[in-house]
Amino acid sequence: MNEFDYVAAARQRTGSVVELAQDLVRLPSRGGIDDYQPVLDCVESWLADRALPHRRLFDSDAGLVGLLVEIAGKRPGPWWGLDACLDTAPFGDEEAWSFAPTAGDVVDNWLLGRGAADSKLAASTFCHIAEDLHRHTDRLTGGLSVLLDVDEHTGQFGGARAYLSDTRTQRAAGIMIGYPGFEEIVVGGRGLWRATLTVHAPAGHSGSSKTVTGAISRAARLVGLLDQAQLPGPDSRFPLPAKVSVTAISGGSGFSVVSDRVDLNVDVRLTPAFDEVAAAALVREAVKQVDEEMPGPAPTEVSVVASWPPFQLTPKDEPAAAMLRAADSLGIPLATKTAGPSNIGNLMSAHGVPATAGFGVPYEGLHGTDERARLTELPSVYALYHRTVLDLLQAAPPA
Known part of the structure; x- marks a missing residue:
């Protein structure tokens, strides 16, 4: 093919993306309730098996609050970020669920369980994109940080705060947060x-x-x-x-x-x-x-x-502009939205890091009963983030 087919390449990756996401969903990591160590260990093992550079993030009070993957390009330039939380909302009334909250099964192309939508599928996607980039660092200008944080659903945002305060971190010029929802990206919030x-x-x-x-x-x-x-x-x-x-x-x-x-x-x-x-x-x-x-x-x-404070990007501001360019090239109708609730984007914006949020797979039961994420759109989601990151890092698509 004359032009790299991002969606076709993504389809080859989605089996592995789903497999890692299933492993993560099967490890309970409710914010403020469960020990985060098992879910972080799972991701860390996956990263180590692929020799992806990563390190732990700590908070003085909460302890281990996240993992940071850092893919450095061979040419100097700005860094960009992807973020997905690995902790989840509580289960609520487990008797009301029609499947176990930690099922992790795929039924009729839906991934079932707490965190399937928010946001373990996104975390797996971003890990795989980091692996893609790590194979071709000679093509990259700047670098990519993938923040996998916990302590998000408590409202404390310990992982994000640890990332922002870590003096060794390459501060991102912008960050994309992998909350679910396929029809729009969140470019602002109260x-x-x-x-x-x-x-x-x-x-x-x-x-x-x-x-x-x-x-x-x-x-x-x-x-x-x-x-x-x-x-x-x-x-x-x-x-x-x-x-x-x-x-x-x-x-x-x-x-x-x-x-x-x-x-x-x-x-x-x-x-x-x-x-x-x-x-x-x-x-x-x-x-x-x-x-x-x-x-x-x-x-x-x-x-x-x-x-x-509130935050709001325009469609011309990065990284929103790059996501819209990628969506246009892939034929994905994508609107922008300013959200009523706050999110990590507010925290990032307050520290001078422009952020987007909310592009991912369709979902049901978010923070409620029978949470599940639809996998039909996963190749398109993967392709859009992959193409966006390569655009921001001024990299040609893979051969």
């Missing part, structure tokens, strides 16, 4: 500002002849103010509105005691028109109003838990 609010009140007996305003009543007023907050809507800079949600409330006991403390979790989704300063001001103003209307024995405490 940011977040999260805080725990601690509401105080005098303790008392619910049957007392004295009127006692408890912490639950004060907290309810605070929730009402936050629910009624007026936030900026979409504009020409960003297609999604800001959003505030009270996501958890805890406090109180029994029936006869008026609670003296309630804790609220508040999640604010940020946009360019409503940043972390605006979010903090909104919440603190609501807190101030409640403390003035319904005074307590101590001011309501605001403890910020996490914050990162």
Whole structure:
């Protein structure tokens, strides 16, 4: 053939990709629940058998949080990255599953089990692409990093943070995150500002002849103010509105005691028109109003838990542009999307690393019951990432 057929080459690789993904799915690696060592050992053994250069990533608190594969080209230039998480969401009610959460079986061209979609199939794909490139490093300008991280589903993003803080790492000029979903790539996402609010009140007996305003009543007023907050809507800079949600409330006991403390979790989704300063001001103003209307024995405490900004690439920004070029050349209709939830792309963007996310195989049951990933589109997914990476590394296709 006159032009390299990426899809045909990918079909020759997909059997091995699925085999490694099956091995990974059969090793439970639920974020914050399971030991990550077995799933990382599995990948590390696969990499070592193929002499692919890799090393472990550590976090001072969490320990081993990922593996980093580094394929260096013979010519100097920027590095680019692929990222897929190896930890997963919890199983939930296992009795509700129609197959074992760690089945790892292929039935009717679907890979079954927790992590099949998010994101062990992507991790296997990226390992195989690294192997492809390692055979032809003389053609590469710059290099490719493949981050295989854990501690992602806890929300701590330990593997990504370890990658960003490691002084030996070749910082990527851009990174592509292998979340599933075949019809679009995510090129942006709302940011977040999260805080725990601690509401105080005098303790008392619910049957007392004295009127006692408890912490639950004060907290309810605070929730009402936050629910009624007026936030900026979409504009020409960003297609999604800001959003505030009270996501958890805890406090109180029994029936006869008026609670003296309630804790609220508040999640604010940020946009360019409503940043972390605006979010903090909104919440603190609501807190101030409640403390003035319904005074307590101590001011309501605001403890910020996490914050990162929104991000958004244009179709002309790399690596999004390279993915769109690859999709066009392969005849894959591919749209771009700015997502409501945050993802590792927000973290990368906050550290100056532009990111895409969300191109992979179709899926069902993500984070829910009967998670599975369809393999029909796997050759096209593989081909698109393979072609994108070669484009970014200024490499000619294989002979």
